[in-house]
Amino acid sequence: MMLLQTLSFSTLSILFVLIFIGGYVSASGVGLSCPDWPLCPAGLIPLQEFIIEYFHRTIAAITGLMVIITMIFTLKSKQAPQGMKIASLIAASAVIAQITLGAIVIIERLHAHLVTLHLGIGIILFSMMVLVTLYSRRIQNNNTKESISNLEKKSTTVS
Ligand code: HEM
Numbered sequence: 001m002m003l004l005q006t007l008s009f010s011t012l013s014i015l016f017v018l019i020f021i022g023g024y025v026s027a028s029g030v031g032l033s034c035p036d037w038p039l040c041p042a043g044l045i046p047l048q049e050f051i052i053e054y055f056h057r058t059i060a061a062i063t064g065l066m067v068i069i070t071m072i073f074t075l076k077s078k079q080a081p082q083g084m085k086i087a088s089l090i091a092a093s094a095v096i097a098q099i100t101l102g103a104i105v106i107i108e109r110l111h112a113h114l115v116t117l118h119l120g121i122g123i124i125l126f127s128m129m130v131l132v133t134l135y136s137r138r139i140q141n142n143n144t145k146e147s148i149s150n151l152e153k154k155s156t157t158v159s
Pocket residue numbers: 018019020021022023024025026027029030031032056057060061063064095098099100101102103105106110115116118119122125
């Protein structure tokens with residue numbers, strides 16, 4: 001199904017960008033530049049003092065929404081295989097856990113164990129989205145194969 005293919009690939013791509021920004025937040029030591037939760041001190045206005053952290057949160061919110069929308073469409077799809085449904089369910093659970101953990105990481109002032117867990121859940125989330133994206137391509141391939149074999153059947157009955 002074209003929609004699931006586009007949706008899952010877009011979600012995977014934005015997640016990849018988010019992980020990059022997360023790495024930068026951590027490595028450049030700006031993790032506490034925005035000490036409040038869920039909004040930064042200036043509310044929705046991005047200020048230079050916490051712009052990287054602001055991006056990390058905003059993109060995390062968009063990613064979270066996209067992962068959940070992908071799960072809804074996957075669960076509703078009649079063609080999606082069982083494995084794809086399970087992977088999208090795990091991805092949605094991981095994204096909710098990750099955003100909740102993001103808040104705890106801030107409250108606990110970047111405790112090393114929690115930041116490591118944050119990276120770990122990010123990896124699980126990414127792997128699940130890779131699976132969902134690959135499965136969505138399989139649906140497309142199966143559809144193509146089906147239509148080719150239908151065409152072949154038709155042509156043999158005609159001849
Ligand atoms: C889908 C959602 C999210 C993903 C995939 C994600 C991913 C990541 C990754 C990969 C890192 C780098 C970790 C490392 O290098 O060890 C990171 C760092 C960080 N994330 Fe997230 N993140 C998400 C949501 C959030 C949210 C909602 C917050 C809340 C504010 C948050 C707060 C942080 C902080 C503070 C750091 C830096 C930790 C440090 O300074 O060591 N993250 N994130």
